[in-house]
Amino acid sequence: MSHRAAADAASPFPPDIAFALLPPGGAEPPLLPEERGLLSARALPERRGEFARGRACAREAMARLGFADAPRQPILRAGARAPRWPEGLVGAISHSHGWAAAAVSWRRLYTGVGLDVERPHSAKPSLLDRIGLPEEADWLDSVPPAGRPRAFALLFSAKESIYKALNPASGVFLGYHDARVAFPQDVADATAKAPESAQRAESALPIASGRFRWHLLRDSGPAFPSGYRGDGGYVLFAERVITGVWVRA
Ligand SMILES: CC(C)(COP(=O)(O)OP(=O)(O)OC[C@H]1O[C@@H](n2cnc3c(N)ncnc32)[C@H](O)[C@@H]1OP(=O)(O)O)[C@@H](O)C(=O)NCCC(=O)NCCS
Known part of the structure; x- marks a missing residue:
């Protein structure tokens, strides 16, 4: 099964919400420079890892949705901890002991997406x-x-x-x-x-x-x-x- 087909099978969403899932393993994905400052300098490696993997899933989901320039879009923070999505998008991120996932869609279609x-x-x-x-x-x-x-x-x-x-x-x-x-x-x-x-x-x-x-x-x-x-x-x-x-x- 391709990576994409596996993510589609694991998605709890309708098809117009793009979904990406990263099971444990592999190298820690890179953060974009704007995102690095969102983590405390004292963040434990586990926290760094889940944060980076969640952001990587978010970019993969944005790319699947067809959002322009997805690999270079930082996901900053709105308020305390919620992700701030690029203009026109709505989505969510989650992680659990090595697993990370993200879901993204167009704001004209959805007011809210939770994962x-x-x-x-x-x-x-x-x-x-x-x-x-x-x-x-x-x-x-x-x-x-x-x-x-x-x-x-x-x-x-x-x-x-x-x-x-x-x-x-x-x-x-x-x-x-x-x-x-x-x-x-x-x-x-x-x-x-x-x-x-x-x-x-x-x-x-x-x-x-x-x-x-x-x-x-x-x-x-x-x-x-x-x-x-x-x-x-x-x-x-x-x-x-x-x-x-x-x-x-
Ligand atoms: C915020 C909360 C939902 C996060 O869930 P969690 O199981 O602890 O952690 P997850 O890994 O699933 O999700 C964490 C991600 O949620 C996102 N997030 C945090 N606060 C958020 C908020 N207010 N809204 C949307 N997303 C939020 C962030 O992307 C965060 O990851 P990041 O810091 O790496 O960017 C949880 O900690 C919480 O406060 N729950 C109490 C409120 C609640 O759930 N009420 C039930 C109502 S029926």
């Missing part, structure tokens, strides 16, 4: 209370035990993707209980599908993919009132989950 990569986690009760609503905890209970770490990661990841899609546009902070995520019934079986040993731990070959729905339980600025509904996509791997959220313009 998150997570490792499977066990849902300790205190963590589940912090992240999940009662209906989401019930859904997690319905998942076969072997699938719960991936299912919990999906829930957590979906919420971070919602935040990344909305926060840059709204400027409003949302907590984990401010949005409700609903996965279709077949996700429960998919999360348990691949026995851990049958897949290489770091394999970027997807096991399953699909869509989910979400809605807000509080206002996130005038454009996103309480009750606002949106779409998302997910892709499951042996040792990662990826979610994406998009808000059409």
